[in-house]
Amino acid sequence: MRRFLTVAAIVVTGTPALANDSVAELGTGGLVLARSDSISMESEDLFLSRDRVTVDYVFRNGTDKAIDTIVAFPMPDIEGNPNEVPSIPDDRDNFLDFEATMDGKPLTPQLEQRAFAAGLDVSADLKAQKVPFYPFGDAVSDALAKLPQSIADDWLARGIIVLDEFDDGSGWKTVRRPYWQLRSTYWWRATFPAGKPVRVSHRYKPSLGGTVGLNFYGDGKFDGEYDAYKKRYCMDADFEKAVRKAMAAPGPEGNSPRYESRLAYILTTGGNWAGGTIGKFKLTVDKGYPASLVSFCGKGVKKTGPTTFQMTAKDFDPERDIDILFLDRPQDLDSGKGG
Structure with missing residues (x-):
């Protein structure tokens, strides 16, 4: 039994709690240019799987002069909320193991981090008390335990921390x-x-959401979050038929016949380039395990291998982000051998 105490004067909201034995995915996307009105995206080759995300871009400066600009990769925001269970691949600053190259040469990006509470920047407060920005792990717990009581009272009142009360x-x-x-940005x-064309590539390990069992199906029928899932993942009749058979x-x-895994990729930032479209776009989704089921929204998607699906488009307008739903057999997940 545990409870969390905050001060009523400050209201801080989070995302709705998921079902028991669930973790929430963190939506992550691609690169952002500080200046994009003269630089077009000629192509994007996007590969999405549970183990890695790789993106290969070709950009072109359409002017007659070189352009110096900033290229940024926004990491997903992490909520230090004890009521939420986000999926974080690693516990260091580079928690997605992000790396990038430009024209084949490795880059050494700088990391910008800020901490916010109740909408206000509290980075200076954390630095002054030598509290790590990363809100999980022993290092931050130890630092908070050492705070002077007056500082802790102030932080509680401002919504920077909460008190976790429990009986062990x-x-x-x-x-x-x-x-x-x-908030972190490389x-x-x-x-x-x-x-001239400029080739930029980056890769990282995605944050995956997961649920033991299904949030949208139970007792032989589609229920629970079915309507939301159908819209978000474009579940069609063939997929639903396969779900009924699998379940x-x-x-x-005695475990559920299928577990959920969820991946979210923020694609709409691709519309920030000159022209607002991607000249040539290719998406490859790898479900990892041949027996797994997968559903996501896309036009003209074709199966290209035992575990891979692909769609291509020209002058692609990224109007919506990509959300992928994997339904896996527990024995496949336990084996750890995908593909």
Whole structure:
């Protein structure tokens, strides 16, 4: 049993809690140019899987002069909320293991981080008390435990921290927990020569959401979050038929026959380039396990291998982000061998 205490004068909202045994995915996308009115995106080759995201771009400066600008990769925001369970691949600053190249040469991006509580920048407060910005792990817990009481009271009143009260079997404990939001961005300065193509590639390990069982199907029928899932993942009749068949099969050791994995990719920032479209766009989705089911929104999607699906488009206008739903057999996940 546990409860979390905040001060009523400050209202901080979070996303709705998911079902039991669930973790929430963090939506991540591609690159953003500080100046884009003269630089077009000639092509984007996007590969999405549970293990990695890779993006290969070709940009072109359409002017007769070189353009110096900033290229940024916004990391997903992390909410230091003890009521939420985000999926974070790593516990260091580069928690997505992000890396990038430009014309084949490795880049060393700078990392910009800020902490916010109740909409206000509290980075200076955390720095002054030598509290790590990353809101999870032993380092931040130890730092918060050492705060002077007057500082802790102030941070509680401002919504920077909450008090986590719980009974661990030896009596009630009160622990200070982070409640700020961490915003992280990798960025670097780049030169785009006049009239020449520039190739930029980056890769990272995605944040995956997951649920033991299904949030949209139970007791032999579609219910729960079915309407939201159908819209978000474009579930069609063939997919729903496959779900019924899969969920009718017995699960191993009494477990659900299928577990959910969810991946979110923010694609709409692709409309920020000159012209607002992507000249040539290719999307490849790898579901990882041959027996897994997958559903996502796309036009003209074709199966290209035992686990891969692909769509291509010209003058592509990224009007919506990409959300992918994987339904896996527990025994495949336990084996750890996809593809």
